[in-house]
Amino acid sequence: MMGHKAPLVEIKNLSKSYRRGNQIVPVLEDITFDIEEGEFLALMGPSGSGKSTLLNLIAGIDKPDRGMIKVAGVDISRLSETELAQWRSANVGFVFQFYNLIPVLTAFGNVELPLLLTRLSRKERREHVKTALQMVNLSDRMDHYPGQLSGGQQQRVAIARAIITDPTLLVADEPTGDLDRVSAKEILELMGRLNAELGKTIIMVTHDPHAAEKARIIRHLEKGILNASAQARL
Amino acid sequence: MHLLKLVFKNTFRHKLRTSLTILGVTVVILAFGLLRTVVSAWYAGVEASSASRLVTRNSISLVFSLPISYKEKIRQIPGVKLVSYGNWFGGVYIDEKNFFANFAVEPKSYLELYPEYILPPEQKAAFQRDRKAAVAGEKLATKYGWKIGDLITLKGTIFPGNWEFVLCGIYRGRDKSTDETQFFFHWNYLNEMMKVTAPRRADQTGFYLIGVDNPDLAYEVSVAVDTIFKNSLAETLTETEKAFQMGFVSMSEAIVVAIQMVSFVVIIIIMAVLANTMAMTARERIGEYAVFKTLGFGGWHIGALIFGESLCIAMMGCTIGILFTFPIARVFGSTMETYFPVFHVAMKTIYLDIAASLLVGAVAAIIPTWRAINVRIADGLRRIG
Numbered sequence: 001m002m003g004h005k006a007p008l009v010e011i012k013n014l015s016k017s018y019r020r021g022n023q024i025v026p027v028l029e030d031i032t033f034d035i036e037e038g039e040f041l042a043l044m045g046p047s048g049s050g051k052s053t054l055l056n057l058i059a060g061i062d063k064p065d066r067g068m069i070k071v072a073g074v075d076i077s078r079l080s081e082t083e084l085a086q087w088r089s090a091n092v093g094f095v096f097q098f099y100n101l102i103p104v105l106t107a108f109g110n111v112e113l114p115l116l117l118t119r120l121s122r123k124e125r126r127e128h129v130k131t132a133l134q135m136v137n138l139s140d141r142m143d144h145y146p147g148q149l150s151g152g153q154q155q156r157v158a159i160a161r162a163i164i165t166d167p168t169l170l171v172a173d174e175p176t177g178d179l180d181r182v183s184a185k186e187i188l189e190l191m192g193r194l195n196a197e198l199g200k201t202i203i204m205v206t207h208d209p210h211a212a213e214k215a216r217i218i219r220h221l222e223k224g225i226l227n228a229s230a231q232a233r234l
Numbered sequence: 235m236h237l238l239k240l241v242f243k244n245t246f247r248h249k250l251r252t253s254l255t256i257l258g259v260t261v262v263i264l265a266f267g268l269l270r271t272v273v274s275a276w277y278a279g280v281e282a283s284s285a286s287r288l289v290t291r292n293s294i295s296l297v298f299s300l301p302i303s304y305k306e307k308i309r310q311i312p313g314v315k316l317v318s319y320g321n322w323f324g325g326v327y328i329d330e331k332n333f334f335a336n337f338a339v340e341p342k343s344y345l346e347l348y349p350e351y352i353l354p355p356e357q358k359a360a361f362q363r364d365r366k367a368a369v370a371g372e373k374l375a376t377k378y379g380w381k382i383g384d385l386i387t388l389k390g391t392i393f394p395g396n397w398e399f400v401l402c403g404i405y406r407g408r409d410k411s412t413d414e415t416q417f418f419f420h421w422n423y424l425n426e427m428m429k430v431t432a433p434r435r436a437d438q439t440g441f442y443l444i445g446v447d448n449p450d451l452a453y454e455v456s457v458a459v460d461t462i463f464k465n466s467l468a469e470t471l472t473e474t475e476k477a478f479q480m481g482f483v484s485m486s487e488a489i490v491v492a493i494q495m496v497s498f499v500v501i502i503i504i505m506a507v508l509a510n511t512m513a514m515t516a517r518e519r520i521g522e523y524a525v526f527k528t529l530g531f532g533g534w535h536i537g538a539l540i541f542g543e544s545l546c547i548a549m550m551g552c553t554i555g556i557l558f559t560f561p562i563a564r565v566f567g568s569t570m571e572t573y574f575p576v577f578h579v580a581m582k583t584i585y586l587d588i589a590a591s592l593l594v595g596a597v598a599a600i601i602p603t604w605r606a607i608n609v610r611i612a613d614g615l616r617r618i619g
């Protein structure tokens with residue numbers, strides 16, 4: 001064991017509810033847990049249990065009603081919209097179920113997007129994008145548009161876009177939900193490698209037990225309450 | 235720079251929708267340009283009139299004439315530099331439908347008073363020499379294929395008979411606003427015929443044209459003229475040429491106002507059309523904008539994308555519209571020459587085209603941008619798939 005180190009993500013008494021008409025629907029209730037740096041966490045649970053909501057809160061694209069989310073020492077629940085946007089661009093990489101690539105941009109253009117917010121020169125950006133696409137094994141598809149790529153390939157482009165700024169945290173909401181078995185396996189292996197070789201901390205929401213197997217820790221959400229039976233694996 | 239490329243790519247994502255919207259803007263800019271040009275053509279007479287020229291006419295109505303003896307009295311009024319006079323002749327060339335303005339005027343003073351009618355010196359001399367000489371504007375001469383030396387017969391409507399003239403000069407306009415469709419000849423020719431055929435109508439003139447030394451004194455001079463002839467048999471009404479021309483235009487002012495309103499209404503319509511296009515576009519892309527926001531792009535970036543696309547469509551339509559305005563105005567102008575002797579697209583109209591298009595593009599983007607910026611990221615992402 002190394003010296004005592006604070007966890008990368010600290011979540012304390014987190015609550016979130018949505019308003020539907022004049023009815024308040026609680027989604028997350030009093031959630032507390034930590035995620036260590038370099039972790040690969042799978043978040044499971046039935047549909048509507050609040051997995052996406054929790055992931056969005058950790059990734060800073062939504063705000064909690066109550067509680068605290070600290071990521072690498074920063075309490076992101078206290079940041080303003082603008083600060084939060086900046087924080088996201090520097091610290092979080094996103095992978096979505098439906099890839100969410102920009103259809104009018106090539107694979108290259110899509111991966112380059114997050115770099116447009118940095119001070120990197122055109123040439124530096126080019127280098128970074130090439131490296132990222134190499135990492136997901138798509139160097140030969142750089143100039144293809146999303147419509148010309150298979151689902152698995154699109155998701156790999158999305159992963160390249162998520163890691164291009166070298167974020168500390170990678171969040172993925174059902175990244176294999178829309179893929180066939182073979183492609184899903186590829187994506188999971190890729191994520192496993194990012195975690196093992198590059199030390200990326202990954203939080204992945206999934207329905208698929210096979211997918212969850214790749215993770216080192218699985219947590220279950222049930223009606224907005226985190227199940228205590230956290231399952232640790234090797 | 236990268237975003238600009240994205241704006242262009244976005245613009246042509248729905249080729250049909252974008253093309254139709256651009257076509258709409260094009261048609262509107264074309265209509266706007268032509269309508270504005272019609273309005274300014276309407277005021278061309280007013281525009282071309284000089285502040286240092288006054289028109290004196292019978293105070294009862296233009297139909298009544300004034301004695302030629304008034305000329306000397308007017309000349310003696312302080313501030314008056316030059317006096318000319320003339321009659322609206324109202325002659326018809328071959329057929330009723332060949333309408334153009336024709337006047338009987340005192341040649342020397344008239345040409346002096348209208349330096350904007352440019353006539354070569356030898357033509358000017360020839361015009362003044364020959365009693366039956368006439369001068370026509372270049373547009374008019376071109377229209378009927380007249381050449382110097384041609385015999386032209388006008389059928390009198392107010393002054394009966396067939397009147398023969400020799401075309402001695404063809405004038406060109408000094409300014410773009412100068413009317414090149416006028417026809418004028420010697421007042422003496424008309425008067426001598428009147429002495430023979432209708433002595434009661436002889437030695438009468440329809441109007442006096444007064445050149446003043448100083449435009450600032452125009453009002454004082456006009457009051458002085460009207461005062462002299464107060465309580466005489468034919469009282470006068472003197473006003474600046476501008477006011478006089480305005481009098482003609484104001485008879486049809488309601489039409490001009492209507493045309494002007496239509497020209498603004500078409501702009502408002504295209505604003506609604508483009509706003510609708512942009513709203514549809516932005517709604518479809520709410521998910522994409524959410525992705526941009528997720529990646530850390532701010533409201534400014536989203537705004538730039540939507541405003542950029544909207545302005546891109548508006549300005550493309552504007553450019554094509556302006557390019558088409560000139561040839562179409564030329565065709566329109568030559569077929570409508572009888573009604574609009576001066577019909578050219580003013581630079582101001584082009585600036586208005588551009589300003590209107592920028593406005594349309596910007597206004598159309600406001601609500602879609604506001605919506606795209608304010609949608610919560612989580613809700614925006616939910617709309618994908």
Ligand SMILES: Nc1ncnc2c1ncn2[C@@H]1O[C@H](COP(=O)(O)OP(=O)(O)OP(=O)(O)O)[C@@H](O)[C@H]1O
Pocket residue numbers: 018019020025027045046047048049050051052053054613
């Ligand atoms: N913007 C919203 N307004 C109202 N209710 C919402 C909103 N977003 C989510 N909810 C509700 O919150 C609950 C949790 O939603 P969430 O998307 O987090 O579930 P999930 O666990 O990701 O489900 P799934 O596995 O189907 O993706 C659901 O009942 C959902 O209807």
Ligand SMILES: [Mg+2]
Pocket residue numbers: 051052053173
């Ligand atoms: Mg979900």
